[in-house]
Amino acid sequence: MKELKDTQNERDDRQLPIDRVGVKGLRFPIEVRDKGGSVQRTVAMAALAVDLPEHYKGTHMSRFVEALNSHGGCLDVRSMAALPRELLAKLDASRAHVEFQFPFFRSKAAPVTGKPGMMDYEVRFEVEAERDGPxxxxxxxxxxxxxxxxxxxxxxxxxxxxxxxxxxxxxxxxxxxxxxxxxxxxxxxxxxxxxxxxxxxxxxxxxxxxxxxxxxxxxxxxxxxxxxxxxxxxxxxxxxxxxxxxxxxxxxxxxxxxxxx
Missing domain, CATH: 3.10.270.10 (Urate Oxidase;)
Incomplete structure (x- = not known):
């Protein structure tokens, strides 16, 4: 296959680094373990980003989705925590940020009759990593x-x-x-x-x-x-x-x- 031009790696002369660039609004299945020991399967809205040095024209957006999908069809909390470091290596960045927001359900019993009903809450995980940092x-x-x-x-x-x-x-x-x-x-x-x-x-x-x-x-x-x-x-x-x-x-x-x- 003929090698295609890598426009993102071209030089930019405006001398303006970008704090975060990446993808957002991406739905992805995740697994979250609840306090009772069960695994709750839900769907998160994901955002993944890195910083971009001033001399690069752009980042490679497909690599964010590649990193996410490399964990298979369902992501767990441990994999979420590992993603920023994977993005640092894959995109040669110095800072990476991932965010997953999802509905979390729990059964709550009514205070007098004890009738159970499902309550939903929004939960967000944000994980950021810097090169050689915590x-x-x-x-x-x-x-x-x-x-x-x-x-x-x-x-x-x-x-x-x-x-x-x-x-x-x-x-x-x-x-x-x-x-x-x-x-x-x-x-x-x-x-x-x-x-x-x-x-x-x-x-x-x-x-x-x-x-x-x-x-x-x-x-x-x-x-x-x-x-x-x-x-x-x-x-x-x-x-x-x-x-x-x-x-x-x-x-x-x-x-x-x-x-x-």
Whole structure:
């Protein structure tokens, strides 16, 4: 076969390095082991990138997909962690970044009747590697919760307004932390956790639980932060909460980010 011109390796004279270049929006099957020891098969939206020195015109996009598919038809967490170093070698880069975001499911029993229902959460793994440097691994969980307004409860003669919110919680760790453990930490920090299936006795219970545990969005992020700082494996966290207000046409928002130790 006639050798084809390698345009990507041509020289670029604009003297502008690129921080990240690669592929994103690529769906790929993955396997994630849950805390109970089972393997959950799901589908991730993948993004893979490297840095590009100023003298190269482009990167070889096909090599990202080659590296991903070299692990077979389904990727596990260990393979995800190894991918950045493979990209460093395959693309002769000094820094590589991979990201996988996927739905994670767990069965939750209703609080009174015990009826099971499947809850889904969004999870994101981000892994970055530098040549001759350590891996940087960040796990993010996106957890829907219920919050009840302390001010509304205090000033109202009857009831209080509540709303659903989402907490986006990211951590770095010394030793791996289970996804379920991070979800539980967030749900304990809200007025009440959410459920897929609720019968009337369950609905009464969660309504009263939220009423007895009002939290502002500020309380929510502080609760998650306090629990993060008490966790022996977490070395950095970022907690972001957004409440979809039920009596306003805007959302309430708060964030705390902190490196521990």
């Amino acid at each position: 891996l940087d691994f960040i796990v993010t969980v996106m957890v829907p919760v219920a919050t009840l307004c302390p001010c509304s409860k205090e000033i109202s003669d009857r009831g209080a307004h509540n709303q659903r919110g989402v907490v986006t919680y990211s951590v770095r760790f010394r030793e791996p932390v289970w996804i379920e453990e991070l979800i539980d930490l967030v749900e304990r920090s809200a007025s009440c956790e959410l459920y897929s299936l609720l019968k009337r006795p369950d609905e009464k219970a969660v309504t009263e639980r939220a009423y007895d545990n009002p939290v502002f969005v500020e309380d929510l992020v502080r609760n998650v932060a306090s629990r993060s700082e008490a966790h022996e494996e977490i070395v950095w966290y970022r907690v972001e909460a957004e409440n979809f207000e039920s009596i306003h046409n805007h959302n309430a928002y708060a964030v705390i980010e902190k490196k521990l130790g």
